[in-house]
Amino acid sequence: MPTKIEPTTDTITIRLxxxxxxxxxxxxxxxxxxxxxxxAAADAWAQLVARAPKxxxxxxxxxxxxxxxxxxxxxxxxxxxxxAFIPPVSGG
Amino acid sequence: xxxxxxxxxxxxxAALASRVxxxxxxxxxxxxxxxxxxxxxxxxxxxxxEAYAEMxxxxxxxxxxxxxxxxxxxxxxxxxxxxxxxxxxxxIAIAVAAPHRREAFAACAYTIDAVKERVPVWKKEQxxxxxxxxxxQAEDKGNPALAVLSAEC
Numbered sequence: 001m002p003t004k005i006e007p008t009t010d011t012i013t014i015r016l017x018x019x020x021x022x023x024x025x026x027x028x029x030x031x032x033x034x035x036x037x038x039x040a041a042a043d044a045w046a047q048l049v050a051r052a053p054k055x056x057x058x059x060x061x062x063x064x065x066x067x068x069x070x071x072x073x074x075x076x077x078x079x080x081x082x083x084a085f086i087p088p089v090s091g092g
Numbered sequence: 093x094x095x096x097x098x099x100x101x102x103x104x105x106a107a108l109a110s111r112v113x114x115x116x117x118x119x120x121x122x123x124x125x126x127x128x129x130x131x132x133x134x135x136x137x138x139x140x141x142e143a144y145a146e147m148x149x150x151x152x153x154x155x156x157x158x159x160x161x162x163x164x165x166x167x168x169x170x171x172x173x174x175x176x177x178x179x180x181x182x183x184i185a186i187a188v189a190a191p192h193r194r195e196a197f198a199a200c201a202y203t204i205d206a207v208k209e210r211v212p213v214w215k216k217e218q219x220x221x222x223x224x225x226x227x228x229q230a231e232d233k234g235n236p237a238l239a240v241l242s243a244e245c
Contacts, residue, residue, distance in 0.1 A: 017144065019144055019212065020214035020216070021225045024225075065147055065212070068146050087214065087225070088227030089210065089211060090208075090213070090215045090225070090227040091141070091148075091208060091215065092125045092183070092184050092207055
């Protein structure tokens, strides 16, 4: 289960954006999340899946964007980063 | 020149064609993606599009630059509409100018293919009996590492 972490110097707070099916499963388009310093996108995803287990089905198909750029799951997050998980795109 | 935009307004390729036109270019190829009334054998009532607008515009600008550098386009314009769209409305418009037709055709084809592959835009099909995000059935694409996470939860 996700544990609530209070902001300290050993933590970072990021802005999370949710789109499409992710947004519907999580019930919000945007939130802030506080994580231990050194956390990566994968850690944020684990928190989200713990909260909304239905997300797990789409785990393999998510891409990651940090500050509007495609990134990798293991890239360390910085305080103030904007993180988005990108479910399979279907534009055009 | 690359022009990109995510908008809620009605869009047309004709408006974009006038934007990319130049006296040095002999060819303009344009493309419109249109909302159709069916998909995979099912009747579609209308579509809802959603975008990560800031990132989508950034990715479209990169794609436009690639169309110029790799396919010889002179100017590229890409506009994607978001929100609710009815059958027959235009969801994406692209116009590409190049000195000659072969570059223009190739650059336009590259542009729409690349947009569909990696620009963060999503469409939800609405049927008489509900709706579904397209791509939600996709499997084994993207990050295999996340599968490990999902197994833990």
